[in-house]
Amino acid sequence: MTDTPGFTVDVDQNSYLPAGGSQVDAIVTVTMAGGPEAGAAADGAAPTPTGDGLEMIIVDCSTSMSGDKIMSARRATAAAIAELRDGVSFTVIAGTQHAALVYPPFVGTATADAGTRAEATAQVARLAANGATGIGAWLTFAGRIADQHPGAIKHAILLTDGQNGEHPSQFAAALDACLGKFTCDCRGVGTDWRVDELRAISSALLGTVDIVANPSDLAADFRAIMGTAMGKVLADVALRLWTPRGATVRFVKQVAPTVADLTARRTESGTQRGDYPLGSWGAESRDYHIEVQVTPGVVGDEILAGRVSLVRASSDTVLTNTVLTNTVLAQGLIRAIWTDDTALSTRISRGVAHYTGQAELAEAIQDGLAARKAGDGPTATARLGRAVALAAASGNEGTARLLERVVDVIDAPSGTVRLRAGVTAADEMTLDTRSTKTIRVRGES
Amino acid sequence: VGEPCPHCAAPTGTTDQFCEGCGVDLRVRRRDRTDRVEIDLGALAGVSDRGRVHVRNEDAMALGHGTAVGHETAVGQRTAGRSAARLAAVVCDGVSTVHSPELASRAAAESALDVLLSARSAPDRPAEHRTRDAVAAAARAVAALPAPSGRDAPSCTLVSALVDRSDPDLPEITVAWVGDSRAYWLAGAGAAEPARLLTADHSWVAEMVAAGVLDVATAMADVRAHAITQWLGADGEPEPGVVTLRPAGSGALLLCSDGLWNYLPDADGLAAVAVPTIERGTGALDAAAALTAVALAGGGRDNITAVVIPITVRSPS
Numbered sequence: 081m082t083d084t085p086g087f088t089v090d091v092d093q094n095s096y097l098p099a100g101g102s103q104v105d106a107i108v109t110v111t112m113a114g115g116p117e118a119g120a121a122a123d124g125a126a127p128t129p130t131g132d133g134l135e136m137i138i139v140d141c142s143t144s145m146s147g148d149k150i151m152s153a154r155r156a157t158a159a160a161i162a163e164l165r166d167g168v169s170f171t172v173i174a175g176t177q178h179a180a181l182v183y184p185p186f187v188g189t190a191t192a193d194a195g196t197r198a199e200a201t202a203q204v205a206r207l208a209a210n211g212a213t214g215i216g217a218w219l220t221f222a223g224r225i226a227d228q229h230p231g232a233i234k235h236a237i238l239l240t241d242g243q244n245g246e247h248p249s250q251f252a253a254a255l256d257a258c259l260g261k262f263t264c265d266c267r268g269v270g271t272d273w274r275v276d277e278l279r280a281i282s283s284a285l286l287g288t289v290d291i292v293a294n295p296s297d298l299a300a301d302f303r304a305i306m307g308t309a310m311g312k313v314l315a316d317v318a319l320r321l322w323t324p325r326g327a328t329v330r331f332v333k334q335v336a337p338t339v340a341d342l343t344a345r346r347t348e349s350g351t352q353r354g355d356y357p358l359g360s361w362g363a364e365s366r367d368y369h370i371e372v373q374v375t376p377g378v379v380g381d382e383i384l385a386g387r388v389s390l391v392r393a394s395s396d397t398v399l400t401n402t403v404l405t406n407t408v409l410a411q412g413l414i415r416a417i418w419t420d421d422t423a424l425s426t427r428i429s430r431g432v433a434h435y436t437g438q439a440e441l442a443e444a445i446q447d448g449l450a451a452r453k454a455g456d457g458p459t460a461t462a463r464l465g466r467a468v469a470l471a472a473a474s475g476n477e478g479t480a481r482l483l484e485r486v487v488d489v490i491d492a493p494s495g496t497v498r499l500r501a502g503v504t505a506a507d508e509m510t511l512d513t514r515s516t517k518t519i520r521v522r523g524e525s
Numbered sequence: 526v527g528e529p530c531p532h533c534a535a536p537t538g539t540t541d542q543f544c545e546g547c548g549v550d551l552r553v554r555r556r557d558r559t560d561r562v563e564i565d566l567g568a569l570a571g572v573s574d575r576g577r578v579h580v581r582n583e584d585a586m587a588l589g590h591g592t593a594v595g596h597e598t599a600v601g602q603r604t605a606g607r608s609a610a611r612l613a614a615v616v617c618d619g620v621s622t623v624h625s626p627e628l629a630s631r632a633a634a635e636s637a638l639d640v641l642l643s644a645r646s647a648p649d650r651p652a653e654h655r656t657r658d659a660v661a662a663a664a665r666a667v668a669a670l671p672a673p674s675g676r677d678a679p680s681c682t683l684v685s686a687l688v689d690r691s692d693p694d695l696p697e698i699t700v701a702w703v704g705d706s707r708a709y710w711l712a713g714a715g716a717a718e719p720a721r722l723l724t725a726d727h728s729w730v731a732e733m734v735a736a737g738v739l740d741v742a743t744a745m746a747d748v749r750a751h752a753i754t755q756w757l758g759a760d761g762e763p764e765p766g767v768v769t770l771r772p773a774g775s776g777a778l779l780l781c782s783d784g785l786w787n788y789l790p791d792a793d794g795l796a797a798v799a800v801p802t803i804e805r806g807t808g809a810l811d812a813a814a815a816l817t818a819v820a821l822a823g824g825g826r827d828n829i830t831a832v833v834i835p836i837t838v839r840s841p842s
Contacts, residue, residue, distance in 0.1 A: 099578060324548030352545075374548075375547075378577040380580030381549070382549070383548040383549050384542075
């Protein structure tokens with residue numbers, strides 16, 4: 081394991097509880113070294129991506145893609161192909177009610193080099209829009225290809241413009257079968273697709289979801305996605321959480337860069353121990369909010385309420401961090417200390433407070449938009465108003481701006497808003513897809 | 526492999542910082558093993574518990590009979606050749622505001638018990654004199670403890686009982702106390718020897734009430750409520766209270782720290798918890814545990830210690 085990149089785990093929490101208290105919250109920041117600010121790798125350089133990767137570009141070729149959209153999809157796919165690093169395996173898949181290989185022209189995958197990139201680009205120029213939309217079939221097809229590349233960093237870009245035509249149970253089964261096989265970033269072009277469908281895919285397959293309302297923006301977006309994908313150096317990372325006997329894990333949520341609930345994704349990996357999939361990693365940093373309910377203690381008790389380490393998924397390979405010649409476990413300790421000093425036990429950690437607000441912000445937006453769609457004006461006003469207040473209080477300006485296109489803000493701090501008439505579908509869907517985007521806090525004020 | 530976890534008994538590694546079972550910080554817990562001590566000598570038993578609030582258990586108890594002596598965690602139980610003629614118990618409560626109160630209470634309890642049960646020195650010395658000797662020995666032991674300059678010297682309370690059963694039908698009980706640890710006689714309603722408090726606290730509250738200055742409720746609400754006016758320590762010779770009791774009927778003697786009686790000061794109330802347990806034949810330890818549980822359920826604001834000595838008196842036929 082000499083090539084293991086350096087992971088660090090930091091814990092932000094208030095470990096003090098009042099007598100009888102049992103709820104322990106912590107923000108756990110997982111960082112893979114690399115980039116000028118981290119510098120934990122021995123030579124100070126970013127970890128070197130390995131050649132062992134698989135990229136799958138899945139393009140919706142249903143009839144509704146005709147015109148601008150399919151032309152933009154061709155350009156975007158070509159832009160993504162141009163980003164492929166030499167040595168990476170790749171394939172381009174056309175999706176209708178079935179999935180069909182566009183490139184390579186034989187079964188399997190091509191290995192990226194100047195020649196294959198040029199061939200693939202030429203093939204992509206012939207993509208045509210003709211058929212229905214069967215996203216489950218596309219995923220199943222991609223999953224089979226991924227099966228041929230064990231151990232590789234496997235990633236897909238999925239582009240669609242419409243809602244899925246498959247039976248929901250068929251789609252759900254196909255998605256379920258792909259869990260852990262590859263990660264998938266989803267993009268919806270135009271405004272005829274369903275945010276909840278693509279969000280289901282991106283959260284199950286540990287990727288991102290976004291709207292590209294204007295087809296002409298697609299190429300830049302694909303280029304960015306592929307650039308990020310090429311920066312991933314380690315596949316199948318899992319967060320391992322040990323908790324004391326009798327404790328309950330209330331939730332494990334990614335809270336930055338976006339909110340994603342991982343609680344239900346737990347697989348037991350030993351006594352009092354479970355693993356949560358984190359997908360692939362590059363030089364990046366993500367925050368997780370963990371809440372554990374422990375057996376209440378008495379004043380003076382001090383326990384370990386949780387131990388976070390990083391492992392390769394479905395293995396006991398614990399990931400480490402090598403600083404010069406010392407290899408240390410990438411591990412974070414969540415503690416609970418019971419005290420009768422209320423000045424200590426009533427403090428809420430800045431990180432916990434912030435991310436509790438950011439998670440509620442995402443929830444308020446999604447609730448508000450759902451109520452708005454259902455014609456429930458009072459609920460929509462209340463929830464979107466709450467979202468405006470939370471976005472303002474936390475300084476999440478990006479989300480605040482998106483909210484302003486859906487509601488008229490009368491007073492942001494109190495969350496007093498009026499629903500706007502004539503909101504465009506694009507604005508509404510943009511707010512919905514980006515509702516989970518959070519901003520980070522750093523250090524003490 | 527290290528010693529089992531003191532909290533949950535799970536196996537631990539010698540270098541583990543935390544128990545892999547319950548997560549307890551082993552470096553904290555390994556400092557002191559007096560969180561909960563139970564001593565069962567059959568004829569008498571005691572429970573000492575840290576309670577739910579205090580970080581340490583600063584109470585201590587020592588108990589024994591003619592053939593066995595137990596204090597803290599070390600319980601020496603030898604097979605008695607005959608029924609022991611003499612039983613003794615000591616409960617001490619360290620004064621929290623001083624240096625090393627837990628050492629004071631331990632030293633006092635152990636040295637007092639040694640004198641109470643000593644067979645070598647003056648076996649025929651009257652019980653009251655032996656009891657006063659025991660308190661004096663405890664006071665010396667506490668005074669001899671090291672105290673850093675500028676800090677209050679270690680000090681503690683004491684309540685002791687010496688039960689003489691040389692006439693098995695008519696036991697004689699000698700109780701001594703310093704401070705606010707108490708002895709109670711516990712008996713069922715209508716018993717020949719009624720349940721009652723045997724000691725009178727050496728405390729600010731008791732003095733205010735005795736002088737007629739304040740009523741009990743007002744005095745207990747004062748910040749000085751728990752201040753004691755007598756203690757064992759470096760600063761002065763204590764003047765213990767001493768009482769002798771020859772019970773007319775069966776019951777039990779209870780020695781306890783204020784961590785118990787603050788929750789249940791009434792002798793009949795204490796008897797209602799302990800006496801049925803003893804009468805069911807489940808033993809002195811169960812009675813002591815039941816009493817301790819009352820204080821824990823009430824909040825356990827202080828360390829709790831209860832020693833129970835069942836007393837059988839044969840009724841005149």
